Amino acid sequence: MMLTLIRRELLDNLMTFRFAVAVFIMLFLVVANTAVLIKDYERRLAGHKTEVQKSRKYMLDGKTYSVGELNIDRPPNPLSIFNAGLDKRLGNEIWVYYGHVPTLWDAEKHSSQNPFMNILSSIDIVFIFEGVLSLLALIFAYDTLAGEYERGTLRLVLTHPVSRGYILVAKYISAMVCLLVPLLMSLILAMFLLTTSASFSLSMPDFLRIGGIIFASIAYLSVFYLIGMLISAMTRRTSTALMLSMFVWGFLVLVYPNMIVAVIQPSNPPEERRASVHNHIKQIWEEFERERKQFLATDRHLEGDPYGNMRWRGGYNFEHFQDKASVLQHYYYAGAEIDGFHEEPESQALHVQNYHRFLVPLIIDTAERTWRIREPVLEELFILPATIDRAWLRLSPTGIYDVATQALAGTDLQGMQDFFTAVQQHRQSVIDYYYDKNAFGSRQWFSADKETVDWRTLPQFIFQRSDISLNVQRALPDLFLLLTLNIVLFIGVFLIFVRREV
Amino acid sequence: MWHIAKRELYDNLNSLRFALTMVLLLGLMLTNALVHLQEHPAQIKKYRASVAVALNALRSRTDLYDIAQRGPGLLYKKPSALGFCAEGGDTLLPDAVGRNDTVWEDGELKSFWTMKYPSTTPDLKNIRSDITKVDWAFIIGSVLSLIALLFTFDSISGERERGTLRLILANSIPRHTVLTGKFLGALISITIPFTLAVLMNLLVISMSSAIRLDAEAWGRLSIIFFLVLVYMCLFLALGLLVSARVRQSAVSLVILLLTWIVFVVFMPSVLPSIVSGFSPAPMTADEFQERIVQLDRELLSKYDNRLWADETLKTKQVRSEYVTRDAEIQERLNEKHLTQQIDQVQRARTVSRVSPVTIFQHLLELFAGTGFERHLQFLENAQRYAREYREFVIDTDNTDPESLHLIGVREGMSQKPVSPEAVPIFEDTFSLSRDFNAAAVDLLLLMLFVIVLLSGAYLAFVHVEV
Numbered sequence: 001m002m003l004t005l006i007r008r009e010l011l012d013n014l015m016t017f018r019f020a021v022a023v024f025i026m027l028f029l030v031v032a033n034t035a036v037l038i039k040d041y042e043r044r045l046a047g048h049k050t051e052v053q054k055s056r057k058y059m060l061d062g063k064t065y066s067v068g069e070l071n072i073d074r075p076p077n078p079l080s081i082f083n084a085g086l087d088k089r090l091g092n093e094i095w096v097y098y099g100h101v102p103t104l105w106d107a108e109k110h111s112s113q114n115p116f117m118n119i120l121s122s123i124d125i126v127f128i129f130e131g132v133l134s135l136l137a138l139i140f141a142y143d144t145l146a147g148e149y150e151r152g153t154l155r156l157v158l159t160h161p162v163s164r165g166y167i168l169v170a171k172y173i174s175a176m177v178c179l180l181v182p183l184l185m186s187l188i189l190a191m192f193l194l195t196t197s198a199s200f201s202l203s204m205p206d207f208l209r210i211g212g213i214i215f216a217s218i219a220y221l222s223v224f225y226l227i228g229m230l231i232s233a234m235t236r237r238t239s240t241a242l243m244l245s246m247f248v249w250g251f252l253v254l255v256y257p258n259m260i261v262a263v264i265q266p267s268n269p270p271e272e273r274r275a276s277v278h279n280h281i282k283q284i285w286e287e288f289e290r291e292r293k294q295f296l297a298t299d300r301h302l303e304g305d306p307y308g309n310m311r312w313r314g315g316y317n318f319e320h321f322q323d324k325a326s327v328l329q330h331y332y333y334a335g336a337e338i339d340g341f342h343e344e345p346e347s348q349a350l351h352v353q354n355y356h357r358f359l360v361p362l363i364i365d366t367a368e369r370t371w372r373i374r375e376p377v378l379e380e381l382f383i384l385p386a387t388i389d390r391a392w393l394r395l396s397p398t399g400i401y402d403v404a405t406q407a408l409a410g411t412d413l414q415g416m417q418d419f420f421t422a423v424q425q426h427r428q429s430v431i432d433y434y435y436d437k438n439a440f441g442s443r444q445w446f447s448a449d450k451e452t453v454d455w456r457t458l459p460q461f462i463f464q465r466s467d468i469s470l471n472v473q474r475a476l477p478d479l480f481l482l483l484t485l486n487i488v489l490f491i492g493v494f495l496i497f498v499r500r501e502v
Numbered sequence: 503m504w505h506i507a508k509r510e511l512y513d514n515l516n517s518l519r520f521a522l523t524m525v526l527l528l529g530l531m532l533t534n535a536l537v538h539l540q541e542h543p544a545q546i547k548k549y550r551a552s553v554a555v556a557l558n559a560l561r562s563r564t565d566l567y568d569i570a571q572r573g574p575g576l577l578y579k580k581p582s583a584l585g586f587c588a589e590g591g592d593t594l595l596p597d598a599v600g601r602n603d604t605v606w607e608d609g610e611l612k613s614f615w616t617m618k619y620p621s622t623t624p625d626l627k628n629i630r631s632d633i634t635k636v637d638w639a640f641i642i643g644s645v646l647s648l649i650a651l652l653f654t655f656d657s658i659s660g661e662r663e664r665g666t667l668r669l670i671l672a673n674s675i676p677r678h679t680v681l682t683g684k685f686l687g688a689l690i691s692i693t694i695p696f697t698l699a700v701l702m703n704l705l706v707i708s709m710s711s712a713i714r715l716d717a718e719a720w721g722r723l724s725i726i727f728f729l730v731l732v733y734m735c736l737f738l739a740l741g742l743l744v745s746a747r748v749r750q751s752a753v754s755l756v757i758l759l760l761t762w763i764v765f766v767v768f769m770p771s772v773l774p775s776i777v778s779g780f781s782p783a784p785m786t787a788d789e790f791q792e793r794i795v796q797l798d799r800e801l802l803s804k805y806d807n808r809l810w811a812d813e814t815l816k817t818k819q820v821r822s823e824y825v826t827r828d829a830e831i832q833e834r835l836n837e838k839h840l841t842q843q844i845d846q847v848q849r850a851r852t853v854s855r856v857s858p859v860t861i862f863q864h865l866l867e868l869f870a871g872t873g874f875e876r877h878l879q880f881l882e883n884a885q886r887y888a889r890e891y892r893e894f895v896i897d898t899d900n901t902d903p904e905s906l907h908l909i910g911v912r913e914g915m916s917q918k919p920v921s922p923e924a925v926p927i928f929e930d931t932f933s934l935s936r937d938f939n940a941a942a943v944d945l946l947l948l949m950l951f952v953i954v955l956l957s958g959a960y961l962a963f964v965h966v967e968v
Contacts, residue, residue: 017753021760115622117846119591139759239656240518244522259636262633386631
């Protein structure tokens, strides 16, 4: 009986114009967009590669420890094709300096691309699914009950000894099968394009992540189909059902996600808080500066300026405070690369070495102290509003779906922070390496006259995207939410349909 | 005809879609106004503060050499009072140009100020959710166009399904009158909720004391209102066309939604990417840096042995020439880089004009004084000011008879203190006539779309078999 019902519904749906349109538009949009996205990814990957080479060259160019330019470039995430999330938007070039703990907000963007191009919008595959898939689901659902009621066929069906639940399940299953055809076809074609592109090397976990995204897409599709069914069960006329469905779609997909983020803007931007914390950090560095001056004053060989008494032959030195109030950035930046001296200042060099042996650990220590203040405030100023956004977005299935697929693709905030945590760890290992080599107290710290630094023994930066289990763990609450929504909606449809008079 | 329009109107006024449209538009417009009230004063405050800092720095200089060498500092873009109409990606565009840091220093010679254009994107640190701003461009471009389709998809096919079309046509009215009546009826029934929403939006905005809309702003708003009407006509005509061609209203809706998705989602975002992939890319920041270094080296090799030969007047002339040439070369390269970047964006924007939604968006940005065209205007203003500033330096130097008239060398320029009031000040202006010129093509295209679709709807309706 069930099979007969499903077959009937399936045939009904498959032979329709809307099915042909659904298949056509999904294939067209997804394939055209994937081709563009692949090209974009390849360009970003090429940019990343040249940047890595460039920063390696800069690093090897540094002759002393103190001028070592350790730049790390964030590789683009191949799954950003599915959901770009923050992957394209955030800075991808981060500088590792012992005197500053690097964060997401210290990253810069290497500008291989025309900066004006940012104003042109770009979309990813999940965005197409969000809009088009939900619309298709509603178009398939609006007349499934109201239409039969209008035509009077519902009465005919119900004269048979079938329970109403069966009818609902049969309708649901057949429509979902029909909707899965365009979804899976377009995804298979997209995957085909991905695998033919040479720059994509997708690993097994990546395929599992894509599987997770497909699962989320199916759950999302089902939510909208059930919403359509609910509307169809509640109304008596197909035209009303259609109108209501379209407005519900417009509200949930188009209006709500954009409106809610605009409305819940932090009412008064915590400028004062930012300013006071920035001042606090500055004070800590001023304290550091006093200590430094004091040290210089006590050593009469240095006379306030460590390089002042040396007669150099070429080279440069610099020392200043870097400051960027908007992201609470403030630190002391110093370095020197002296090519040689006119006369051998052996004792003088020893004093300067001594100065650095004192200074650099103090810088590191001060950086740690400011970091302990900066970290919670960054969290409060930047991460908290973003988390609140995402919480509110979850009131629309589109928001849930977006957040879930971002987490699966690893392009969400946590995925980004994984990278910066790895950079922070790398900084720690570089500092450890300096301590091991006794680099601060060595002559190579500031002068390249006798020996230059061998950068090749420096620990390498390795970043691996988080484990698939972690991605799933992050996406799980939202996936669960989607599934619960499905069940709740189905029960709702069932209850309304059972009580309905035919 | 008016009878038909009135009938349509009454039909619509009692319908569910009219009520839902009303609620949706009022909600969106209210959100838009409230967000603008919150954001705009902060924007203005920030602009004024930065301008004041730049101005103070400029006024503090009295030495002509300093004025010429360090330049006027950063020039800021004035935020538009009509930012609520179209945001236009302003957060992604730089809000200032020009910089005054010394590039090189050689003894007493210093590099001269040149116009520079920032190559970084602001708003990088934003980790909040990626959303479309709820401005008029979004409310009208996406939401209202969808509503226009929902009002017309069944206006002919629905009547045919119900059989009432036959009844109407049995009367002695020509078909085009029926079509016009239906068109006007739908137009009026959408204009009512839209106008109410707009009035509420403007009322909320103009009631606030922090924002003052001047006469020009109201003029621009009325142009925008006219544009919206044209844009609505376009989508109503599209709806009528499809509705007349198709027998079932469900099929008509599916086709219309598909077209809508292609216009709103696909064309504006995918076409520009495809085109920019094929068009020549501007030089990257690295290539630009390399080129600057190379040009510098070439220039220096030409002058190097003559620069510091002695302290005669002739050597000073050489120095002055060197500094001026260097500034010229830098400026030219900067401008070339900028032009290349602008060209690439312009090509991409031209192609995306295939979609009426993009055309409408461009027009709205233009008249709201935001977005890319506005940025180009700002750049023009800044470049004009840079010329004025240089002329001022030369003129001031020329009026001093004791000066050697050697721009670029401290002792070669006038030593008289310059009064701070005499230095020209940058003022970013909006020009409505320029906007009209820039809008001409877009306006024409939009009109063309409307005419083609309307005549298409007419032809389709004339040939309808009842």
